Amino acid sequence: MPRQVDQAAAVAVMLAAGLRPLEPRPASGANRGWRCHCERCGNEVAPHFSTVRAGVASRGPEYSGCRFCAAVERGRRQKEGMARKAETLMRKYGWVPLTPYPGALERWPCRCGVCGGDVEVTFAKVQDRGQDRCGPCSQTAKSMRLLAEQAGRAAVDLVAAGWEPLADYPGVHRGWKALHGVCGQIRYPLLSEIRAGEVCCSGCNGSVRLGDEEAAEFMRSAGFKPLEPYPGSQVPWRSQCLR
Ligand SMILES: [Zn+2]
Ligand SMILES: [Zn+2]
Ligand SMILES: [Zn+2]
Structure with missing residues (x-):
């Protein structure tokens, strides 16, 4: 009975693709699919036997002859990729x-x-x-960039007011570690106050006045060439940067 052997072999192919046939295999000339029950999703589907056989042959146990399961699998693979x-x-x-x-x-x-x-x-x-x-981190980066941009101008103002910076510019409202050239003490003046023309050396309260030559020497040691006579420690001093 060759027809029956064919039938058993064909059913085995469908089972390998996860499909349980609901009817005998349609005659090869019938030109319609083979009604099956998908063991995985429970849907009824009707693929052509030749398609399923080719799929099982090329992809083995991974292959599903059910179009619903195949679509799900395709989506899963796509999402994974x-x-x-x-x-x-x-x-x-x-x-x-x-x-x-x-x-x-x-x-x-x-x-x-x-x-x-x-x-x-x-x-x-x-x-x-x-x-x-992240947001906080780019905020920090932005303010550091800004500080770096302002640092040069800030140092000029600090030095012009008679201070030698001893640390990186911390911002206009934060104490800046610096040496007061007038009294020789280390203090933390605020650039905001210096720019406002306030006396902000807590060491000498601006009471000591440097000799003109001494002040000019201090400016030169800090990398500036004074362009006018020493105006006093609380007034900006027009100078040329030598760096
Ligand atoms: Zn299915
Ligand atoms: Zn961050
Ligand atoms: Zn001082």
């Missing part, structure tokens, strides 16, 4: 994802590679702007 790409890109921009990829527009907990802070970002934004640090 997307997640891998997303994580790679995040790392490239310095982020360490703390959970699996949630989708491009969802909030994604990540660690900022610059400051180590944990924040939520969205993949779409990182991809869009190439954002490489």
Whole structure:
């Protein structure tokens, strides 16, 4: 009975693809699918036997002859590929994802590679702007950039008021470690007060006045060439930077 052997072999192929036939295999000339029950999702489907046989032959147990399951599987693989790409890109921009990829527009907990802070970002934004640090961290970076830009001008003003800076410029409202050339003491004057013309050496209260030559020498040692006579320690002194 060759027909029956064919039938058993054909059923085995369908079972290998996760399908349980609901009827005998349609005659080869019938030009219609074979009604089956998908063992995985429970849907009824009717694929052509030749298609299923080719799928099982090329992909083995991974292959599902059910179009519903195949679509789900395709989606899953696509999402996996997307997640891998997303994580790679995040790392490239310095982020360490703390959970699996949630989708491009969802909030994604990540660690900022610059400051180590944990924040939520969205993949779409990182991809869009190439954002490489968290909000607080870019605020800090911005203010540090600003400080660096202002530092030169700040040092000129500090020196012109008779001080030698002993630390990096901390900002206009924070004490700046400096040596007061007039009294020789280390204090923390505020540039805001110096610029306002206030006496802000708590060591001498501005009562000591440097000799003109002494003051000029101090300016030169700090890298400035005075362009006018010493006007006193509380008044800006027009000078040329020698650096
Ligand atoms: Zn299925
Ligand atoms: Zn940060
Ligand atoms: Zn002083």
